[in-house]
Amino acid sequence: MSQSPAHRIELRIIPVTPLQQNCSLIWDTATKHAAFVDPGGDTATLMGALKHFGLTLKHIWLTHGHLDHAGAAAELRELTGVPVVGPHKDDQFWLDQIEESSRRYGLTGGRNVTPDRYLEDGDELDLEGTKFQVIHTPGHTPGHVVIANARAKIAFVGDVLFAGSIGRTDFPRGNHEQLIASITDKLWPLGDLTFVPGHGPTSSFARERQTNPFVADRITGYAGTAKVAADEGEQRTSKRYT
Numbered sequence: 001m002s003q004s005p006a007h008r009i010e011l012r013i014i015p016v017t018p019l020q021q022n023c024s025l026i027w028d029t030a031t032k033h034a035a036f037v038d039p040g041g042d043t044a045t046l047m048g049a050l051k052h053f054g055l056t057l058k059h060i061w062l063t064h065g066h067l068d069h070a071g072a073a074a075e076l077r078e079l080t081g082v083p084v085v086g087p088h089k090d091d092q093f094w095l096d097q098i099e100e101s102s103r104r105y106g107l108t109g110g111r112n113v114t115p116d117r118y119l120e121d122g123d124e125l126d127l128e129g130t131k132f133q134v135i136h137t138p139g140h141t142p143g144h145v146v147i148a149n150a151r152a153k154i155a156f157v158g159d160v161l162f163a164g165s166i167g168r169t170d171f172p173r174g175n176h177e178q179l180i181a182s183i184t185d186k187l188w189p190l191g192d193l194t195f196v197p198g199h200g201p202t203s204s205f206a207r208e209r210q211t212n213p214f215v216a217d218r219i220t221g222y223a224g225t226a227k228v229a230a231d232e233g234e235q236r237t238s239k240r241y242t
């Protein structure tokens, strides 16, 4: 990720839950103040990561209300006193059934959560002066948001978009056409950002516009230029948490 000299942001991806959800830990290297994006479970692992890197948690941000993304938010809030922010209020019905759906998946530890603040399209999140833009991207769930920083060229897209795939839309209030529109109308105009999906390897918007079987430009008819970032392969390996 590119950084301004004043604010250097580090990122580690920590897969959590048996669903291997990509929880992101981001922090300002000067102050060591940190944010979790989508802490879906494995609270002890997440607390251990904060300790390992010497970080103070300041933000808990959620992209959507599914158990593998939001399941540990309530417990982390209790342990750290940090407020839970996001997703959009239209996902509260998902946040209200984390415990029930966890049981259905045979998972333990996930807890229902009501955020301290819902997010809206156009909101801004602030990590030590590094601003993240909030984009409402319904389709996978009605209250899904993407959290992006166009300057640092990074986006946390939850289950909207994956390397080579897109999010499921067969859940209650899922909508395939809406998901495609969220991706082409709201994500592509952000430029060629590297993105962390909810599951699987990172990729870039440009790469997906060339090769994704659901949302490549040749399929959607999206008109614009797509160019794969040359250093993407290197970022892919350097951002994994070990």
Ligand SMILES: [Zn+2]
Binding pocket: 064, 066, 140, 159
């Ligand atoms: Zn999901």
Ligand SMILES: [Zn+2]
Binding pocket: 021, 066, 068, 069, 159, 198, 199
């Ligand atoms: Zn997921």
